[in-house]
Amino acid sequence: MGISKSAAHLLFDMGRKDPLNGRVLQLGRQSVLITEKHVSEIIDRYQPAPAPDRSGPIDDQFLFKLAGFERVESLDVNDFEGADFVFDLNVPIPEHMHGLFDMIYDGGTLEHVFNFPQALKNIHDMLKVGGVVAHALPTSNHVDHGFYMFSPTVFWDYYTANAYEIVDCLLFEYAPKPNVDWVFYRYSPGAIDHKSYGGWGRAMLGTWCVARKGHASTAGVIPQQNLYVRAGWNPTAPPKRAPPWGLDWLIKRIFGRYPEPYATLREPYFFIRRQIIRATKPRPKLERVHIH
Numbered sequence: 017m018g019i020s021k022s023a024a025h026l027l028f029d030m031g032r033k034d035p036l037n038g039r040v041l042q043l044g045r046q047s048v049l050i051t052e053k054h055v056s057e058i059i060d061r062y063q064p065a066p067a068p069d070r071s072g073p074i075d076d077q078f079l080f081k082l083a084g085f086e087r088v089e090s091l092d093v094n095d096f097e098g099a100d101f102v103f104d105l106n107v108p109i110p111e112h113m114h115g116l117f118d119m120i121y122d123g124g125t126l127e128h129v130f131n132f133p134q135a136l137k138n139i140h141d142m143l144k145v146g147g148v149v150a151h152a153l154p155t156s157n158h159v160d161h162g163f164y165m166f167s168p169t170v171f172w173d174y175y176t177a178n179a180y181e182i183v184d185c186l187l188f189e190y191a192p193k194p195n196v197d198w199v200f201y202r203y204s205p206g207a208i209d210h211k212s213y214g215g216w217g218r219a220m221l222g223t224w225c226v227a228r229k230g231h232a233s234t235a236g237v238i239p240q241q242n243l244y245v246r247a248g249w250n251p252t253a254p255p256k257r258a259p260p261w262g263l264d265w266l267i268k269r270i271f272g273r274y275p276e277p278y279a280t281l282r283e284p285y286f287f288i289r290r291q292i293i294r295a296t297k298p299r300p301k302l303e304r305v306h307i308h
Contacts, residue, residue, distance in 0.1 A: 018046060018047035018048065018049045018123070018124075018194065019046050019047070019048050019049060019050070019076075019079060019123060020049045020050070020190075020194035020195070020198075021049075021050050021054050021194060021195050021197070022188070022190065022196075022197055022198035022307065023123065023152055023198075024048075024050055024054065024058060024079065025058070025307045026150075026152070026186075026224055026307060027079075027083055027121075027150075028058055028061075028062040028083055029062075029307050030148075030150070030183070030184065030226060031062065031083050031084055032062055034183070035084055036083050036084040036085055036118075036119065037084045037085060037086065037118065038085060038086060038087070038117075038118030038119070038144075038147075039085065039086065039087040039089070039116065039117050039118050039119075040080050040085040040087070040088055040089070040117065040118065040119040040120075040121060041089050041090065041091055041101075041116070041117040041119070041120045041121070041142065042076060042080075042088070042089070042090040042091070042121045042123065043090075043091055043092075043105070043120065043121065043122045043123070043125035043126070043139075044090065044091075044092050044097070044099075044123070044124065044125040045076055045090035045092065045097040045098060045099055046076045046079075046090075046121070046123050047076075048074050048075050048076055048078070048079050049194035049195075050074060050079075050194070050195075051074070051195075052074065054195075055074060055082075058082070059082075076088060076090070080121075085118075085119070089101065091103055091105075093105075101113070105125075105126075105129045105131070105134065105135040105138050106129055106130060106131040106134055106135070107131075107134065108134065108137070108138065108141075109138040109141050109142060113141070113142055114141045114142065115141075115142070115143070115144050115145075116142055116144070117142050117143055117144060117147055118144055118146075118147045118148075119147055119148050119149070119150065120139050120142060120143055120147070120148075120149045120150070121150050122139075122149065122150065122151045122152065122153065123152045124152065124153060124154070126151065126153060126164070126166070127153055127154055127158075127161065127162030127163060127164045127165065127166065128162045128163060129163070130163050132163075132164065136174060136235060137235045137236070140178070140229065140233070140234075140235035141235070143229045144229070145229055145230065145231055145233075146228065146229065146230070147228070147229050148183060148226055148227065148228045148229070149226070149227055149229075150224070150225070150226045151166075151171060151223065151224065151225045151226075152222060152223075152224050153166050153222060153223055154166065154220075154221075154222055154223075155167060155168065155187065155221040155222050155223045156216055156219070156220065156221035157216075157218065157219065157220045157221065158220065166223055167223070168185055168187060168203045168223040168225060169205065169241060169242055169243065171185065171223065171225040171227070172185055172203070172204075172205060172225070172242065173239035173240070173241060173242050174239050175225075175227040176239070177237040177238070177239035177240075178233055178234045178235055178236075178237045178239075179230060179232045179233045179234060180227040180228060180229055180230065180233050181227065181228040181230060182225070182226075182227055183226040183227060183228050184224065184225070184226040185202075185203040185204070185223070185224070185225045185226070186200045186201060186202060186203055186223070186224040186225075186305060187200070187201045187203050187208070187221060187222070187223060187224075188200050188201070188221065188222050188223075188224060189201075189216075189219045189220065189221060190220055190221075190222060191220065192220070198222075198307075199304070200224075200304070200305040200306070200307055201302045201303060201304060201305060202302075202303035202304075202305050203223070205242040205243075205246060206242075206246060207302065207303075208302070209243070211302075
């Protein structure tokens, strides 16, 4: 886990829109992968004030205090990186840690936590009302890096269902080198449907999602995926029966009695059908976002 140049710009850009202060909790203590030159660029661009003493190391304490926080703490499953709180996010967080933090920064932890719903519940419990959670997590091309890779829909749908405010949600293409600029795209439901099947090629992708807890926010509502909600699927409604006609019905009617020809024709037919639907469906234009 580490904060690269682009990740630092995301943090300070967020603070420019809504000043950061109070108490921040890192899920896993972050390594800071920026140089003195990058620190000077951040100060010149975002002008955080007052700037902390720059005589020490450029570490998590320095960076988050530069962003505006008074207290910088971390939580991990053990203390090998000097975490302030040693706790396993797979199990419920103790009550004495409820409502303590103005921001929780997840810079690459939840993909390593098997009990993902419980981890989200713990984040909710530890946040103050009005506090924000920021996730910067792997989305694609991170095989065996962790248990999971996260599509942005999981955060959008979960936080929306639980009455959080979505402050920001981006997809980013990046390289494992910390000083290479990330490429950001604005995310909203439906914006990347046309790229869902192989549309990103070999790119490494991540998701940046920031959500704010309100007085009405909860943690226990299980979301339905927005893709199906937009398609009109309602889990509480009685199932709709398709009309007994159409090309799908005709092919099954003609060839259904002959399993081998039907099996041979079925896959290419549905493949062509999907391609026609995709080609004729209007494609939203991805909005490129400039952070640096």
